[in-house]
Amino acid sequence: MAFVFTASLKFLEIRFTNECCVGGRMVRHRGLVKLVAVSLLLVVTSFAQAATVELVVNWPAWAQDNKVEFWNVAVDAADRDSDGNNTEIINSNLVTTRYGGENAICVPGFCNLPAVLDNSLSQTYTFNNVPPGDYRLVLYDSVSDGWDGNASVFIVVNGATIAGYTLPAGIASGVTPIFTIDDTLATNTTQTCSDVNLTSTWSNLGTSPQSTSGAIPVTINTTTTGPANWIFSSESMNTINAWSSPAVQGRQSLGFVFEWDPTPGPNGFEPVYQAVNTDGTANDADPGGSGTLEISFGGRTVENAIIHVDRVGGVGAGVSNSARWNVNTPSVTLGRLAGVGHFATYANNTVLRDMLVVSTGAESSTNTATGTAAGSVVYQGSYSNLSLGFDGIGLEGGGGDGMLLVVCVPQADLSLTKTVNNAAPNVGENVTFTLTVTNSGPDAASNIQVRDLLPAELDFVSSTPSQGSFASGSGIWDVGTLANGGSASLEIVASPNTAGVITNQAEIINSDRIDPDSEFRSGFGVDDLSDGIADDDEASVDLSAGVVDISVTKSSLNDFVPGGNDTYTIVVTNAGPAEANNLAVSDNFPDGVTLNGNWTCTATAGSSCNSGSGGASGDSSISLNVSVIAGGQATITVPVVYSTAPSDF
Incomplete structure (x- = not known):
């Protein structure tokens, strides 16, 4: 029934x-x-x-x-x-x-x-x-x-x-x-990191293991709560295709054992980490412990560091167990890059060996079907210290997990140069600044931004970026992405509105890669790394803009006679107070008047003509540039001949 x-x-x-x-x-x-x-x-x-x-x-x-x-x-x-x-x-x-x-x-x-x-x-x-x-x-x-x-x-x-x-x-x-x-499984993502930035040899294994990821120092520090312990050693990764970079295979690594419960309970099958009742009494006489593993990067702020891990989890007392990795650093999220099937990565920022996988005999990641877990994860975000929380899951068994890790910090050496086509313009005269940002690698860089906010003494005219976009109001050039060895340029046309020395500064203000020899967060004019070496992520150009008083006179030697010769004299005078540079002088002759030979140009000391002579018989105009100091002159002598035909006039 x-x-x-x-x-x-x-x-x-x-x-x-x-x-x-x-x-x-x-x-x-x-x-x-x-x-x-x-x-x-x-x-x-x-x-x-x-x-x-x-x-x-x-x-x-x-x-x-x-x-x-x-x-x-x-x-x-x-x-x-x-x-x-x-x-x-x-x-x-x-x-x-x-x-x-x-x-x-x-x-x-x-x-x-x-x-x-x-x-x-x-x-x-x-x-x-x-x-x-x-x-x-x-x-x-x-x-x-x-x-x-x-x-x-x-x-x-x-x-x-x-x-x-x-x-x-x-x-x-x-x-x-x-x-x-x-x-929810962790999002499958991609993240590049050049193999030259993989950690290799580790030192100071007794207290705070240290290595370098490219130019970035990497230091490990740990803490424990309850009966937990850390042991470090120098090891080598397995030779299996489990990581996002083949260079990780067989690479020297940091070996560490996290012991969360070194003394199993009476029958070896109590859960590893027991809670405490609300009345304050412990549920198990043999509670487990937890710990933190903090990775610091020498005070530098890094982006999206990659950790390649090996031999996570195992079998103890006949059942599987694993250290469980959790993220303690705020605003950091886990992304999965590669790994064997039982390398379990979850959207709650957790990494562990899948507990539903059971194997017998010796555990090793070389058994990619049932062995210990191996894979690569990226910790997405910006941080100078990455804190990972550890505890043990699974029945107690051995109460510990021996693992290996290799760290890779993506890096891109960005540099900035800046030039101007005229360092001594007149007030109101357009000048062109050219900025060039270059990525010397070894990794590609994205989200690159350069700021060139024109000072009040310069009026913005126009801009032309080779890629990305420029906002004149903020002075920010969104460059975008540059591959290793790539470069991009920006031309800014501006006009000085004030006489005197004008300084125009530019700097790289953002990237999703750490720069090994600069720090864009330090600000312009700061010795980024306190190493006494000029920072190549910033550039500056000075203009010397002036006010000039230019007068031009033109006279002739002879009276007009059809078929006759004459000589025009053009005098360019600068009453100052600043030097006038690259003044364009031109004279278009009236009908019936042509050159009767080369024109010539002479200038007082300190002034100059771009050419001492020019033109040829029969030409109907002249054109040249002169630079005249305050109080100086440039004199152009122009021989001409008049037509004999009255209809030409």
């Missing part, structure tokens, strides 16, 4: 069947074992951090023997899936537990006391960092304690309630519920 119950819920409808037969008849047991179970065929997807699970329990009568169990179905020692065996005990249950390793919840303050009748329970239990997988929620009541149902339990994942139901009285048994928490 089947008892069918349907509960109408706020979030979903739950339907389950209970059968229990004694002597051929259906029996409902109230005071014996009441296994309340709900069949939840539920898939939870698209959670950015499907790693925090809350069980909201409201029970009007609760005794010490009552339990709420939160199980990963891959580890079911009691054969709760009723398949006749307990082969499910192949992995740990992967959740933070609260009841002596049993993964059950008890009333705070009553965990070790005899049954207490009619004690109500209304509490939320939080499980942090729950990995993806299939889970089972089971509630027990095995004492006649006056429970009359009307209890409710809600499952909340990352603040969103995914299931909720009311538990009626008198249910004798039921099938075990299963629901799936499906975490």
